[in-house]
Amino acid sequence: MDAVRVAHLREVLAGTGWVQSARRFAGSLRASVGPHRGGLLLVGTESYEPWHLAAHLDDEAAWSGLPELSPTLVRHRVPPSAPAHLSAGLGRIEAAGRRETVLVVASGPPGGGLLERVHDARRAGATVLALDDRAAGDLRDLHGIAHDALTADASEVDLDTVQHLVSAAAGESLPGPGAAGGPPGSRLRRPFRDRLSRLVDHLSAPPPTRW
Template sequence: MDAVRVALLREVLAGTEWLQATRRFAGSLRTAVAPHGGGLLLVGSADYEPWHLAAHLDDEAAWSGLPELSPTLVRHRVPSGAPAHLAVGLGRLAAAGRGETLLVVTPEQPGTGLLEQVHDARRNGATVLALDGGDRDLQTLAHDALAVPDAPPDGTLGPSPALDLDTVQHLVSAAAGENSLPTARRHGRFRDRLARLTNALTAPPPPRW
């Protein structure tokens, strides 16, 4: 999803809980990975790997001049011959500690093993964020969490439209990369950045993912 599509989606969602929620969560992410921090670890469940979010955060880090947003993708299974930046296994979570941020992204239950590792990382001082389907245990462990429940068949969820986890990830990553999170007084700044991002799409940074 490019910058223009994100902007259009935000227009559709204006006034709904989703726009405020994704910006709030993006703000928590930005604060957690401030330059004095120790890095961002991104992990999913055994059956869901958030490589798409990893790629978007990496792009946002390059375009916005915020290298701390570039994540290390932690994988449950590392295929043979994977490049170094895609060859980080779950053992990395055991070393997570103070100053680091662990972002857990999964639409399904994370599983007991992952929950135990997340618990250990938090106990060792890491900041834990969760973007998931609303798993109670994971959200209890997280310092901040954003739940994205499965959408009902008719595609609605109360007064706000239902979004899937992939769409919410786009909104969060885009908001995290903004130099200033948009408010009613900062639309002009956001539009200026949107124009720059649109131009940058013709010559994006070399892909890492």
């Protein structure tokens, strides 16, 4: 989703609390990822792969100069013909440890096999975050594992919209260290208005092929 549409979304949702919630969750995401690309593991459920969130985070990583936001998409089933950057299976979560982050996106029940792997990753020192949908059913097990969670409610905003808000907020300008409202150790980012101008220019470029 381009920055103009994100700005419109935020205007429409002003006063609902969703913009603030997305920014808070994005702050948890930024604070948890290590300084190097590859430590953010993004995984969905067996029936849902979060392709769009992966693409948007990859864009944010490039536009904001934060390579650590570029995710590794972890897949339940990896086709034999998949390119290298789309060949990470669930074993990658089993190998996760300190300074890595597992972001679970659940539009439906995450399943015991995934939960077990994510729980093991947390025990090994990884940070676990969850973006999910209230319609997914009982999410207590997932939330019990996660360090932070944000749950979409289709009666207000759907999971797809929440993912757009979070990914856009992930590369935003942040207050400097110690400033009120900013996570500890946050770094100053380029102002949103400048980033918006760069994103509008980007819209005229050929679409990316990474995802």
